[in-house]
Amino acid sequence: MLNFEDGRLFAQGACPFLYQPATEQETTPRIFIAVEVEGIRVETAIDTGGAYFVCGPEVADLLGLDPADGVETDELSIRGYKISGTLHRLSLRLLAEEGKPLQVEATAFIPRLQPYQTWALPSFMGLLGCLERIRFAVDPATNTFYFGPIDEEG
Amino acid sequence: MQVTDSDKVLVDRDTLLKTAADLGDEALFLEVAEGIDWTQRSAAEFTRAVHLALAAGAHLFARKLARRGAEQYPDHEELQKLARILAPARVMTIDLPPDKSVRENQIWLREHADEYKGQWVALRDGDLLGAAPTADEVWERLESRENVLLTKVR
Numbered sequence: 001m002l003n004f005e006d007g008r009l010f011a012q013g014a015c016p017f018l019y020q021p022a023t024e025q026e027t028t029p030r031i032f033i034a035v036e037v038e039g040i041r042v043e044t045a046i047d048t049g050g051a052y053f054v055c056g057p058e059v060a061d062l063l064g065l066d067p068a069d070g071v072e073t074d075e076l077s078i079r080g081y082k083i084s085g086t087l088h089r090l091s092l093r094l095l096a097e098e099g100k101p102l103q104v105e106a107t108a109f110i111p112r113l114q115p116y117q118t119w120a121l122p123s124f125m126g127l128l129g130c131l132e133r134i135r136f137a138v139d140p141a142t143n144t145f146y147f148g149p150i151d152e153e154g
Numbered sequence: 155m156q157v158t159d160s161d162k163v164l165v166d167r168d169t170l171l172k173t174a175a176d177l178g179d180e181a182l183f184l185e186v187a188e189g190i191d192w193t194q195r196s197a198a199e200f201t202r203a204v205h206l207a208l209a210a211g212a213h214l215f216a217r218k219l220a221r222r223g224a225e226q227y228p229d230h231e232e233l234q235k236l237a238r239i240l241a242p243a244r245v246m247t248i249d250l251p252p253d254k255s256v257r258e259n260q261i262w263l264r265e266h267a268d269e270y271k272g273q274w275v276a277l278r279d280g281d282l283l284g285a286a287p288t289a290d291e292v293w294e295r296l297e298s299r300e301n302v303l304l305t306k307v308r
Contacts, residue, residue: 012247013247015256015257016256016257016260017260018260018263018264020267020308021308022308023308024271024272024308034256034259034260034303040299040302040304041301041302041303041304042303042304042305043263043303043305051213052213058274058288058289058290058306059289059304061289061290062289062290062293062304070239071232071235071236071239073205073208073209074205074209075175075205075208075209076208076209077178077180077208077209077210077211082178082209087208087236087239087240088239089238089239089241093248095253095256096250096252096253096256097252097253097254097256097257098252099252100247100248100249100250100252101247101248101250101253102245102246102247102248103245103246103247103248104243104244104245105243105244105245106243107239107240107241107243122306122308128213128214128217129213129217129240129242129243130243131243132242132243133242133243133244133245134243134245148247149245149246149247150245
C-alpha cells in the first residue's frame with residue numbers, strides 16, 4: 001500500500017482496473033473499476049473531468065429508488081450536454097483486492113431517457129460530489145487503482 | 155449593427171440567470187449570481203436558482219446556494235433535500251477483507267469481450283452466470299445476486 005513519508009497511509013485499498021473505451025464508438029481507453037452501487041456491483045469509469053456519480057439508467061432501474069428521495073432536474077449540464085434526470089444521494093463501495101474497501105456517500109445523477117433515446121455510456125464517477133474526498137493514484141504499470149479517504153488519518 | 159442608447163434594454167438579474175442557464179454559460183451565470191443579494195431572496199427563488207445553476211453547469215455554485223438556502227430556510231423541504239443531495243461526498247473505510255473476485259471478473263471480461271460485446275453479463279468469482287441484451291433480463295434470471303458483477307461488455 002502507498003504511504004506518506006511520515007508513515008501515514010495514502011491509500012487504504014487497491015483494486016485492478018480495466019483500461020478500455022467507454023463505448024463501441026470510442027477508441028480512447030478509460031479506467032474502469034468495480035464499484036458496488038447500493039448493493040449492485042458494476043464496472044464504473046473514472047471521469048476526473050466530470051461531476052457526480054452518473055448512474056446508467058439500466059442499473060438505476062434495478063436499484064428501486066424512491067422518486068420522493070430524489071430531486072427532478074429538467075436540465076443538468078454534464079460535460080456540455082443538457083440532460084434531464086434525477087439527483088439522488090447514493091451509497092457506493094469501492095471494492096478492494098488489497099487493503100480495505102471504501103464507502104462513499106455521493107451525489108448521483110440518473111439520466112431520464114426519452115423513448116427514442118438509448119444510453120450508450122457506462123456509469124461513471126466524476127470528481128465533484130463523488131471522488132472529491134478520495135485520495136487516489138493510478139499505477140499504469142500494473143493497472144492498479146489505489147484509493148483512501150482524506151477525512152481519516154491513515 | 156450599431157446599437158444606440160434607445161435600443162438598450164434593462165434586463166433583471168433573474169432573467170439573466172435564466173439566459174445563462176439556457177446558454178449553458180457558466181461564467182455568465184456566476185457573474186450574475188454573485189451580484190445578487192441572496193439574503194433578500196425567498197426559498198422559491200433559491201430553489202429555482204439552484205436548478206438554473208445545474209443547467210448552467212455551475213455545479214459547485216449550485217451546492218453552495220443549496221446549502222445557503224437550506225440554512226436560511228430550515229423548514230423548506232425542497233431546499234433541505236437539495237442541500238443534502240448536493241453536499242460534498244462523505245467517505246469512510248470499511249473493515250472488510252480484500253475481495254479477490256474483482257480481478258477474476260476482470261480477467262473474464264478481458265478474455266471474453268469479443269464474444270459478448272454489447273451484451274449484459276453477470277459474473278461471480280470469474281464465472282459467467284448469465285448474458286442477455288438488457289441488464290434487467292440478466293438480473294431477473296439470477297438465482298442469487300450476492301457478489302454478482304453486472305456489466306455491459308464493451
